[in-house]
Amino acid sequence: MDDAAVLVPPVKLPAERELAEQAKAVPMFGYALALARWSAPHREVDEFGDLVEADRAPAARLLGLAPAEGEVPEEAEIEALRAWSLACDLDLVELGTTAEGEHVAVPGPDLEPAEQGDPETVLELWLTAAGIVRELAVEADSVPEEGAGEAGAGEGEEDEDALSEVEEARDEAAELLDEALQVLYETTAFAEPGNETVPLGVLAALLVVPEGEEPSEELLGDITDVMVALDPMLGDLAELGLLDYRPIDPELFDEEDGEEPAVVGEEPLDEEESARFGLVRLTPLGQYGIRQWLLEDGYDAPLVGDLAKGDAAELLRGVCESANVLPEEELRAWTADREPVAAARELLAAARGSDGYGPLRRMLGVSALNLLGPGAEPAAREVMDDPELGGAVRAWLTAQGATDVPVPDRAMALWTVVDTFAAQLLDNGGDAELLGELVADLPVNGDPAGWFGELWRVDHPYTADVLEAIGELHPDRALAKEARKAAFKARSRS
Structure with missing residues (x-):
């Protein structure tokens, strides 16, 4: 990920057990588990650890990639070999040699807990698989074009130039993919439920066009290039369940009769036409995986509700002091299932104070009263004469429909004006x-x-x-x- 200072927004994730169930439902991951079980008690492999020729068709049939009877298509065998390779990479099968010198594979120790759905085991295996696919996607995108290399150079120089070109292309592809995943992560965090799908052209524009600017003709071409580069990599990640992805319709970029290929943004598109340029949605598993990668890279990547685990004082202090936080979500998580009067008393007590964050704490405390609803009224009435809280709670009670709330005296009214205004100034x-x-x-x-x-x-x-x-x-x-x-x-x- 980018080394620049980045505020990663908090995300909501399902429970780990639910995430583990989603991981096991990913076809390629499920194939790897099935083949690992199929290897019991042991299965012959070649010297590279691959399935022997005789086992490839049965493996494809086992995975449902080919009919039970008849010829097995080559594509099905290739898919089975990919799944077997993943099982080996994840140590779901272990390779060894018998006393007779035969190469064999046996189930690994993680297979049984993974099959039983142990969340820690499953998610660790899935995250490793996602990392492998991520690296392979970058590798595939960084293969140089045929004939690349400096013309006229000696053979050694050609090799060195080609290696340098591959490494540079790999770094560029990795950087592009990382940036795209981070933008998707942030976009998903702020999206309303049901609106997490992003057109590929929009994602590419967010990566290319400077904030606040309209794309120039040159940038439109860059957006198209980024889309074409991301398309196969996102497709690879979709295989492991990080994304739901509709790839670019290849006909859009075909040149026919001397026409130029399509360029994104040249004319308005309806929804269906826009979808032909690619659609991407980060799944909960994808959010989980990217968050783990962000944490490994040293970023603070919080979860919604992290600050709601303590008492009211810890909640308000954390919301005030954290730059990457969704205040209402934290307040909602904290107030959920709490008894309104007791929760309101605790919040109002924590909101007092003349320190630098005091006004913001009081604003948050009143917001929490809104979430607690009318049940918080007794606690609010108890502090109507408090010099710091009285003005705010009287306004809240009046907004709730109370008609017996006395008007604050002049000193309280003026102090509340300053405090209310100060809270807004402190709020970003x-x-x-x-x-x-x-x-x-x-x-x-x-x-x-x-x-x-x-x-x-x-x-x-x-x-x-x-x-x-x-x-x-x-x-x-x-x-x-x-x-x-x-x-x-x-x-x-x-």
């Missing part, structure tokens, strides 16, 4: 639309000098920052000026 720099709404709703009441004169005196660690933000964002120049003056006074006071 703030949502521009929401900040604009907060600015528009400021209760200045026609007396900006008087209102800002009160606000800059509010004893809150973010008072000056909030006033400066209002000064930058407020569309009324006179109000913006008063906010900047108040910010200066707040800075001087502090």
